Amino acid sequence: MGRVKLAAKNITFGYIGQLATALMSFILRSIFIYKLSKDLLGVNALYSNILSLLSMAELGIGTALNFSLYAPVARKDTEKIKSYMQMYRKAYHTIAIVVAVIGLILTPFLKYLVKNPGNITPRDLTFYYLIFLFNTVSTYFVSYKYSLVNAEQKNYIQTNINTLTKIITVFFQIIVLLVIPNFYIYLLTDAAIQLVQKLFVSRYLDKLYPYLRDKDITPLTTQEHDEVWSKTKALVLHKVGDVARLQTDTLIISAFIEVGIAGVVDNYTLVTGTIANFVNIIFNSVISSFGNLIATETKEKQYKLFKVYRFFASWVYGFSAAGFFILLQPLIYLWIVRRHGPSWMLPTLAVYLFITDYYFKGDRIVLSNYKTAAGVFEQDKYLALIQGFVNLVISIVLVQKIGLAGIYVGTVVSGLIANVTKPVIIYKVCFDKSSSSYFLDSAKYILTEAAIIVACFFISKAVLVNITILTFVIMGIIVTVIFNGVFWIMFHNTDEYNYLLGIIKSKLSRK
Template sequence: MSRIKYASKNIKYGYLGNLLSLLLKFISRTIFIYTIGVTYLGVNGLYVNILSVLSFAELGIGTAMNYSLYKPVAENDKEKIKALMHLYKYAYRWIALIVTVVGLALIPFLDTIIKESGIISSNELIIYYLIFLFNTTSTYFVVYKYSLVSAEQKNYLQTNIQTITMVITTIVQIIILISLKNFLLYLISAALIELIQKIFVNRYLNKRYPFLLDDVTRKLTKEEKEPIIKNIKALVLHKIGDISVYQTDNILISSFINITTVGLVSNYTLIISAVTSFLNIIFNSLISGFGNLIATENTDKQYELFKVYRFVGFWCYGFASIALITLINPFIELWIGSQMLIGTTVIYLIISDYYLKGHRIVVNNFKVAAGIFDEDKYIGLIQAIVNLVISIILVKKIGLPGIFIGTVIQGLISNMSRPFIVYRKIFGRSGIEYYVDSLFYLCVLIVPLLVLEFMKPIILMNLGISNFVFMIFLVALIPNVFFVLFLRKRKEFKYLLDLIKIRVKGRR
């Protein structure tokens, strides 16, 4: 099966799974807020972040593992695949042990991290935390096997398993929320279902790849281990940067403001994550294909497709950013009420980082597929320091916006530095064209955003479902019309248009 067919299949199943997931998550979140309350929602979001921070113990092994499997999978070298998977199995068992020990050591500090927990007692907070910790550590005994599925460009298998698990879990949790209104049972039900899923996945992948159960007849040589170890060392620093930026915001909000605000922000995060999940299906489905592309095609072909990939990234994330800025607060107000809104300044900061992140995803995915980890290893550390220092200083002075100012500033560091490395290392180019395009894309984005921001207070003066639906229509129409007008002459646009024409003709 070709790269395009694998990507198409991954995207198709990814979208089906996300549509179902999105619908159930909104139903579940609505019921959660009205039955248990926003404080418990804040605890839920905070613990997800804490355990994500603990995943630092993973040290980027997963990313290095996926990259090292591309070649042996392409060559069907089962002996090397077995040797690699054997190595990763024991590495992940050590990770599970480290996460468990560090996670337990954090229990005495929960009262310090969680500010204004209200009716939730310290003992309850510990029990909830232990359930989250169990879910995280048990994952490491199975998750490494998914790397082989990813290397084969069959991400849809993982997507389908996760979708089925999510549907069952959410339905059971909704029943518990409505009938019992009990947060503990809400968490336990998910933990049990996910445990059953992990047992099933382990057996399913053993059956799919029976050679993994055979004795390992060869060990990795020193030369084979060296690039893996080098990449892991570099990815440690990348991991620090990622965690300090995207997994500490809720911890800072809980520690310096209160746990209820974590719950309010999590509603916005849910919406943004739902939109992102749809976009990431496209981008993440192509990573494995890029790994194969880089291994088999020349630099000019790689650069041509990178430009197309980035063009798609701008269009998707640019449009999504405009839609979120324009619609997210009216949607929240219609959905769960005006008391759940956060300030416009915070929204602009969150969406600004979202837009910049869209550009970073394109560059990072291509970088990961090419196995570039060492050259930019210190950027993540710099981002970590900048984010935490600025966020902590500003949250004390201006509150919630200060945390997200730190997030935006650290993101700019990556947006400015990593494209230069990718262009020089992969394409043998200076990277100036990337920054020129970035400025041009930003100008294209601002014009329709200003038009919609001018129209928004007029159309939504008396917010209701009818004028909100009309605003959705305008948001769908205006940015895309402007994008076509400004971008129709670019080579990337013509390439995609030709590709669409070929696919349409092929179906006739």
């Protein structure tokens, strides 16, 4: 099966799975807010964030090894695949132990990270955390096996398993909240189903790739081993910096403002994250295809497809960001605020900064995905550390001066550092070209999208005078028509647009 067909299959299954899980997740969150407290929602968000921080122990080993698998998978070199997978398994088992130890060491300090926890006792805070820790640690004993699936561009296998697990988990958690609204049972239900899933995945992938159970494995050569660890060392710096920039907002909110606000923010994140997941399915589904492309095609063809990939990302992320700028606050009002009160709504400035970072994150995903597929890790290994430092300093200083918006100022500013530097590196290393065309395209996309958002904002002042489901839908249609119409007028004569149109036409002609 070719790159395009595999990517299309990954995208199709990704959308089906995301649609099903998104609907159930919104139902679950609505019931959670009704049955449990804002503080428990904040604790749920905080602990998920802390465990993401602990996952820093992975430190890029998975990314480096995934890259190393592309070539032997393309050659169907089973023996070499076995060698890399053995190294991967040992590394991840070690990581699981490290995460468990660090996680337990952090336990006595939880009370300092949870400001104003309401009626939640220190004992409960500890036990909730230990359930989260168990879920994270147990994942490492299985997740390494997915690397081979993804290297073969069969991401849909992992997507389907995760989708089914999510649906089952959410279904039983909804029952728990309706019958016995208890946070302990809520968390233990998730832990039990996740454990069953991990046991199933381990057996299923062993059957899918029976050679993974072979005992006769040739160790990697010194050169191959050193190449993986050389990339891993560079990725360590990327990972530490990314964690300091991307995984600390909830921690700062909980420690400096209050844990309940972390729960409110998590509702906004659920909405934007759900849409982002739909968008990212497309982009993440082609990472392995890019790895194969880079291993087999010329730099000129790689450059052409990168520009198409980037143009499509700007269109899709721009459209979704425009929708968020105009409709996110009204959506939160309709979903939560009109029933539970204004304390569930965030300040408008903080929301606008949050969405600004969402848009620029779209550009960064394109850049990061291509860098990952190309194995370009060392050239900007200190960049993420600089970003992380800038984010922490700005966020911690400004949160004490202007509140929540200050945290997102740090997020936006630190993120833009990568938007400026990564294109320079990629164009030089991967394409042997100047990055000036990238920034010229960026200016065109940003100015077009900003003009559209301003126009839609003034229209919304008239349409959304009274926020109802009807006026919300009408405004959504207006944003859709204006954004896509203007974007088409501006860019329908470009090579990137015509390439995408050609793919769509070829797909339709086969049906």
